[in-house]
Amino acid sequence: MGRSPCCEKAHTNKGAWTKEEDDRLVAYIRAHGEGCWRSLPKAAGLLRCGKSCRLRWINYLRPDLKRGNFTEEEDELIIKLHSLLGNKWSLIAGRLPGRTDNEIKNYWNTHIRRKLLNRGIDPATHRPINEAAALDVTTISFAKEEDNVFGSAGLGLIKEEVKSPVREMRCPDLNLELRISPPYQHQNESLKIEERSLCFACSLGLQSDKDCSCNINGGGSSSTGAGGGGGVGNTGYDFLGLKTAALDYRRLEMK
DNA sequence: AACCCGTGCAACCGCGATTCA
DNA sequence: ATGAATCGCGGTTGCACGGGT
Numbered sequence: 001m002g003r004s005p006c007c008e009k010a011h012t013n014k015g016a017w018t019k020e021e022d023d024r025l026v027a028y029i030r031a032h033g034e035g036c037w038r039s040l041p042k043a044a045g046l047l048r049c050g051k052s053c054r055l056r057w058i059n060y061l062r063p064d065l066k067r068g069n070f071t072e073e074e075d076e077l078i079i080k081l082h083s084l085l086g087n088k089w090s091l092i093a094g095r096l097p098g099r100t101d102n103e104i105k106n107y108w109n110t111h112i113r114r115k116l117l118n119r120g121i122d123p124a125t126h127r128p129i130n131e132a133a134a135l136d137v138t139t140i141s142f143a144k145e146e147d148n149v150f151g152s153a154g155l156g157l158i159k160e161e162v163k164s165p166v167r168e169m170r171c172p173d174l175n176l177e178l179r180i181s182p183p184y185q186h187q188n189e190s191l192k193i194e195e196r197s198l199c200f201a202c203s204l205g206l207q208s209d210k211d212c213s214c215n216i217n218g219g220g221s222s223s224t225g226a227g228g229g230g231g232v233g234n235t236g237y238d239f240l241g242l243k244t245a246a247l248d249y250r251r252l253e254m255k
Numbered sequence: 256a257a258c259c260c261g262t263g264c265a266a267c268c269g270c271g272a273t274t275c276a
Numbered sequence: 277a278t279g280a281a282t283c284g285c286g287g288t289t290g291c292a293c294g295g296g297t
Contacts, residue, residue: 016265016291038282054283055266090285102265105286110263 013047017056021046025053026061059102066098070107078104078112083126 013021028044034057037050046053070078074096081092089101089108096104108123116123120130 014267036282049267050282051268051284052266058284059265087286101285106264 012041012049012052014052017060021048022056022061025057029057029061055102059100062100064098065100070099070111074099075112075115078108079116079126082108082112082123 024044024046028040028046032043034040034054037054039050040046040053041048041050044053048056077096078092081095085091087105089105093099093101093104113123116126117129120128122129
Protein backbone atom coordinates (compact mmCIF):
# COMPACT_ATOMS: atom_id res chain seq x y z
CA MET A 1 0.00 0.00 0.00
CA GLY A 2 1.34 3.37 -0.87
CA ARG A 3 1.52 6.24 1.49
CA SER A 4 -0.23 9.36 0.36
CA PRO A 5 1.87 12.49 0.40
CA CYS A 6 1.50 14.63 3.49
CA CYS A 7 0.50 17.58 1.34
CA GLU A 8 -0.02 18.63 -2.22
CA LYS A 9 3.51 19.37 -3.24
CA ALA A 10 2.45 21.25 -6.36
CA HIS A 11 0.87 24.02 -4.32
CA THR A 12 3.33 24.42 -1.48
CA ASN A 13 6.33 26.62 -1.03
CA LYS A 14 9.67 25.09 -0.26
CA GLY A 15 12.98 26.39 0.92
CA ALA A 16 13.72 29.20 3.31
CA TRP A 17 10.87 30.76 5.22
CA THR A 18 10.05 34.42 4.74
CA LYS A 19 9.39 36.84 7.57
CA GLU A 20 5.76 37.01 6.54
CA GLU A 21 5.37 33.24 6.69
CA ASP A 22 7.00 33.18 10.11
CA ASP A 23 4.65 35.88 11.34
CA ARG A 24 1.60 34.04 10.04
CA LEU A 25 2.67 30.80 11.65
CA VAL A 26 3.48 32.39 14.99
CA ALA A 27 0.24 34.37 15.00
CA TYR A 28 -1.82 31.31 14.22
CA ILE A 29 -0.20 29.11 16.85
CA ARG A 30 -0.49 31.85 19.47
CA ALA A 31 -4.18 32.10 18.72
CA HIS A 32 -5.05 28.44 18.27
CA GLY A 33 -2.25 26.34 19.70
CA GLU A 34 -0.25 23.72 17.86
CA GLY A 35 -3.15 21.40 17.07
CA CYS A 36 -3.24 19.44 13.83
CA TRP A 37 -0.24 20.14 11.66
CA ARG A 38 -1.86 18.82 8.51
CA SER A 39 -4.69 21.30 8.59
CA LEU A 40 -2.68 24.15 10.08
CA PRO A 41 -1.14 25.55 6.88
CA LYS A 42 -4.50 26.02 5.21
CA ALA A 43 -6.05 27.48 8.34
CA ALA A 44 -3.12 29.83 8.79
CA GLY A 45 -3.10 30.86 5.15
CA LEU A 46 0.30 29.35 4.48
CA LEU A 47 1.34 27.63 1.28
CA ARG A 48 3.43 25.17 3.22
CA CYS A 49 3.37 21.51 4.06
CA GLY A 50 2.24 20.71 7.61
CA LYS A 51 5.51 19.00 8.28
CA SER A 52 7.37 22.07 7.20
CA CYS A 53 5.29 24.23 9.56
CA ARG A 54 5.92 21.89 12.46
CA LEU A 55 9.65 21.86 11.82
CA ARG A 56 9.82 25.62 11.48
CA TRP A 57 7.92 26.12 14.73
CA ILE A 58 9.82 23.52 16.74
CA ASN A 59 13.28 24.38 15.49
CA TYR A 60 13.10 28.11 15.07
CA LEU A 61 9.98 29.93 16.15
CA ARG A 62 9.12 28.42 19.52
CA PRO A 63 9.39 31.17 22.13
CA ASP A 64 11.24 29.02 24.65
CA LEU A 65 14.19 28.35 22.39
CA LYS A 66 17.61 29.32 23.60
CA ARG A 67 19.49 30.86 20.73
CA GLY A 68 23.21 31.31 20.68
CA ASN A 69 26.34 29.32 21.25
CA PHE A 70 26.47 26.15 23.26
CA THR A 71 28.26 26.43 26.57
CA GLU A 72 31.08 24.15 27.64
CA GLU A 73 28.70 22.51 30.11
CA GLU A 74 26.21 21.82 27.35
CA ASP A 75 29.00 20.37 25.21
CA GLU A 76 30.01 17.93 27.89
CA LEU A 77 26.42 17.00 28.67
CA ILE A 78 25.74 16.27 25.01
CA ILE A 79 28.83 14.09 24.82
CA LYS A 80 27.82 12.13 27.88
CA LEU A 81 24.23 11.77 26.77
CA HIS A 82 25.36 10.65 23.35
CA SER A 83 27.61 8.04 24.91
CA LEU A 84 24.54 6.70 26.69
CA LEU A 85 21.87 7.12 24.08
CA GLY A 86 23.59 7.24 20.73
CA ASN A 87 21.90 9.29 18.04
CA LYS A 88 18.69 9.72 19.98
CA TRP A 89 18.71 13.44 19.40
CA SER A 90 15.21 14.05 20.66
CA LEU A 91 16.03 12.39 23.97
CA ILE A 92 19.26 14.35 24.24
CA ALA A 93 17.39 17.55 23.45
CA GLY A 94 14.95 16.69 26.21
CA ARG A 95 17.77 17.14 28.71
CA LEU A 96 18.89 20.47 27.30
CA PRO A 97 16.20 23.09 27.87
CA GLY A 98 15.79 25.45 24.97
CA ARG A 99 17.70 23.29 22.54
CA THR A 100 16.13 21.31 19.72
CA ASP A 101 17.03 17.89 18.40
CA ASN A 102 17.91 19.36 15.03
CA GLU A 103 20.14 21.96 16.60
CA ILE A 104 21.96 19.39 18.70
CA LYS A 105 22.30 17.03 15.77
CA ASN A 106 23.84 19.78 13.66
CA TYR A 107 26.06 20.87 16.51
CA TRP A 108 27.23 17.34 17.05
CA ASN A 109 28.08 16.83 13.40
CA THR A 110 29.85 20.15 12.97
CA HIS A 111 31.57 20.75 16.30
CA ILE A 112 31.55 17.91 18.77
CA ARG A 113 32.59 15.19 16.38
CA ARG A 114 35.68 17.17 15.52
CA LYS A 115 36.27 18.02 19.14
CA LEU A 116 36.24 14.35 20.11
CA LEU A 117 38.45 13.39 17.19
CA ASN A 118 40.95 16.02 18.29
CA ARG A 119 40.91 14.42 21.71
CA GLY A 120 41.62 11.08 20.10
CA ILE A 121 38.16 9.76 20.87
CA ASP A 122 36.00 7.97 18.38
CA PRO A 123 32.70 9.92 18.32
CA ALA A 124 30.74 6.82 17.44
CA THR A 125 31.99 4.60 20.24
CA HIS A 126 33.34 7.19 22.71
CA ARG A 127 36.47 5.10 23.05
CA PRO A 128 40.02 6.17 22.41
CA ILE A 129 40.66 5.68 18.72
CA ASN A 130 43.89 3.74 19.21
CA GLU A 131 42.45 1.63 21.93
CA ALA A 132 39.16 0.82 20.27
CA ALA A 133 40.50 -1.79 17.90
CA ALA A 134 42.62 -3.59 20.45
CA LEU A 135 40.57 -3.65 23.61
CA ASP A 136 38.65 -6.57 24.92
CA VAL A 137 35.34 -5.10 25.86
CA THR A 138 32.74 -6.36 28.23
CA THR A 139 29.29 -5.58 27.00
CA ILE A 140 25.91 -5.89 28.53
CA SER A 141 23.01 -6.73 26.33
CA PHE A 142 19.33 -6.27 26.90
CA ALA A 143 16.90 -8.87 25.74
CA LYS A 144 13.40 -10.13 26.02
CA GLU A 145 12.33 -11.73 29.21
CA GLU A 146 12.63 -15.29 27.96
CA ASP A 147 16.32 -14.76 27.40
CA ASN A 148 16.84 -13.30 30.78
CA VAL A 149 19.07 -15.38 33.01
CA PHE A 150 17.71 -13.51 36.00
CA GLY A 151 14.21 -14.67 35.28
CA SER A 152 11.19 -12.50 34.99
CA ALA A 153 12.32 -10.30 37.86
CA GLY A 154 15.71 -9.69 36.36
CA LEU A 155 17.28 -6.51 35.18
CA GLY A 156 16.62 -7.34 31.58
CA LEU A 157 20.31 -7.96 31.57
CA ILE A 158 20.92 -11.30 29.99
CA LYS A 159 24.58 -11.92 30.34
CA GLU A 160 27.96 -10.37 30.14
CA GLU A 161 29.84 -11.08 27.02
CA VAL A 162 33.54 -10.67 26.52
CA LYS A 163 34.24 -10.18 22.90
CA SER A 164 36.87 -8.50 20.87
CA PRO A 165 36.59 -6.43 18.89
CA VAL A 166 33.17 -7.29 17.60
CA ARG A 167 30.36 -6.10 19.82
CA GLU A 168 26.96 -7.63 19.87
CA MET A 169 24.03 -5.30 20.20
CA ARG A 170 20.86 -6.99 21.38
CA CYS A 171 18.93 -3.78 21.36
CA PRO A 172 20.55 -1.77 18.59
CA ASP A 173 17.86 0.86 18.37
CA LEU A 174 18.56 1.91 21.93
CA ASN A 175 22.34 1.73 21.75
CA LEU A 176 22.81 1.52 25.49
CA GLU A 177 26.05 -0.31 25.48
CA LEU A 178 27.69 -0.31 28.87
CA ARG A 179 31.35 -0.71 29.54
CA ILE A 180 32.27 -2.18 32.88
CA SER A 181 35.42 -1.26 34.68
CA PRO A 182 35.65 -2.47 37.37
CA PRO A 183 32.44 -4.10 38.62
CA TYR A 184 30.34 -1.71 40.60
CA GLN A 185 30.20 -2.39 44.33
CA HIS A 186 27.05 -1.20 45.92
CA GLN A 187 27.62 0.57 49.17
CA ASN A 188 24.58 -0.88 50.82
CA GLU A 189 24.79 -4.65 50.90
CA SER A 190 21.31 -4.89 52.35
CA LEU A 191 19.88 -3.70 49.11
CA LYS A 192 16.28 -4.67 48.78
CA ILE A 193 15.57 -7.27 46.19
CA GLU A 194 13.02 -5.19 44.35
CA GLU A 195 15.56 -2.43 43.90
CA ARG A 196 17.83 -4.85 42.11
CA SER A 197 15.15 -6.30 39.94
CA LEU A 198 14.06 -3.51 37.70
CA CYS A 199 13.04 -4.59 34.28
CA PHE A 200 14.46 -2.74 31.34
CA ALA A 201 11.39 -0.55 30.92
CA CYS A 202 11.63 0.60 34.53
CA SER A 203 15.37 1.10 34.27
CA LEU A 204 14.54 3.72 31.67
CA GLY A 205 11.97 5.36 33.87
CA LEU A 206 9.00 3.86 32.10
CA GLN A 207 7.32 2.46 35.17
CA SER A 208 3.95 2.86 33.62
CA ASP A 209 5.10 1.12 30.50
CA LYS A 210 3.00 -1.86 29.50
CA ASP A 211 6.17 -3.84 29.00
CA CYS A 212 7.09 -3.55 32.63
CA SER A 213 7.78 -7.01 33.97
CA CYS A 214 9.29 -6.31 37.34
CA ASN A 215 6.09 -5.74 39.27
CA ILE A 216 7.33 -2.75 41.18
CA ASN A 217 4.59 -0.46 40.07
CA GLY A 218 2.09 -1.46 42.64
CA GLY A 219 3.79 0.02 45.65
CA GLY A 220 6.99 1.76 46.50
CA SER A 221 8.53 1.73 43.10
CA SER A 222 12.07 2.82 43.47
CA SER A 223 12.14 6.40 42.45
CA THR A 224 15.83 6.85 42.57
CA GLY A 225 19.04 5.69 41.14
CA ALA A 226 18.24 2.44 39.46
CA GLY A 227 20.20 1.60 36.45
CA GLY A 228 21.21 -0.97 33.98
CA GLY A 229 24.86 -0.80 34.89
CA GLY A 230 24.29 -2.43 38.22
CA GLY A 231 24.54 0.75 40.20
CA VAL A 232 21.50 1.17 42.33
CA GLY A 233 21.02 3.43 45.23
CA ASN A 234 19.63 6.60 46.60
CA THR A 235 22.76 8.63 46.28
CA GLY A 236 23.11 8.14 42.58
CA TYR A 237 26.02 6.45 40.92
CA ASP A 238 28.77 7.23 38.55
CA PHE A 239 28.12 5.88 35.12
CA LEU A 240 30.66 6.82 32.48
CA GLY A 241 31.69 9.54 34.83
CA LEU A 242 28.19 10.91 34.90
CA LYS A 243 26.44 11.11 38.24
CA THR A 244 22.81 10.25 38.08
CA ALA A 245 22.14 13.36 40.06
CA ALA A 246 23.14 15.25 36.96
CA LEU A 247 21.62 12.82 34.54
CA ASP A 248 18.73 10.79 35.75
CA TYR A 249 18.40 9.12 32.40
CA ARG A 250 15.66 6.84 33.73
CA ARG A 251 13.40 9.83 33.56
CA LEU A 252 14.17 10.77 30.03
CA GLU A 253 10.95 11.58 28.37
CA MET A 254 9.88 9.04 25.84
CA LYS A 255 7.38 11.06 23.91
C1' DA B 256 37.98 40.45 -8.63
C1' DA B 257 36.97 35.77 -9.41
C1' DC B 258 36.99 31.29 -8.12
C1' DC B 259 37.23 27.37 -5.04
C1' DC B 260 36.51 25.05 -0.89
C1' DG B 261 35.13 24.17 3.79
C1' DT B 262 31.78 25.13 7.31
C1' DG B 263 27.38 25.82 9.58
C1' DC B 264 22.69 25.59 9.63
C1' DA B 265 17.88 25.47 7.98
C1' DA B 266 14.98 22.62 5.68
C1' DC B 267 13.60 18.42 3.32
C1' DC B 268 12.82 13.43 2.89
C1' DG B 269 11.77 8.78 4.05
C1' DC B 270 10.11 5.78 7.21
C1' DG B 271 8.68 3.75 11.68
C1' DA B 272 5.41 4.55 15.36
C1' DT B 273 1.13 5.94 16.86
C1' DT B 274 -3.59 7.26 16.51
C1' DC B 275 -8.03 7.03 14.65
C1' DA B 276 -12.08 5.53 12.09
C1' DA C 277 -8.71 -6.33 13.52
C1' DT C 278 -7.47 -3.58 9.87
C1' DG C 279 -5.87 0.04 7.09
C1' DA C 280 -5.44 4.95 6.44
C1' DA C 281 -3.96 9.27 8.36
C1' DT C 282 -0.90 11.70 11.01
C1' DC C 283 3.04 12.53 13.89
C1' DG C 284 7.76 12.56 15.05
C1' DC C 285 12.49 11.16 14.43
C1' DG C 286 17.00 10.70 12.29
C1' DG C 287 19.63 11.07 8.10
C1' DT C 288 20.63 13.87 4.32
C1' DT C 289 20.69 17.77 1.27
C1' DG C 290 21.16 22.45 -0.29
C1' DC C 291 22.46 26.98 0.26
C1' DA C 292 24.61 31.07 2.26
C1' DC C 293 28.71 32.69 3.95
C1' DG C 294 33.58 33.43 4.91
C1' DG C 295 38.40 32.55 4.17
C1' DG C 296 42.14 31.28 1.19
C1' DT C 297 44.41 31.40 -3.26
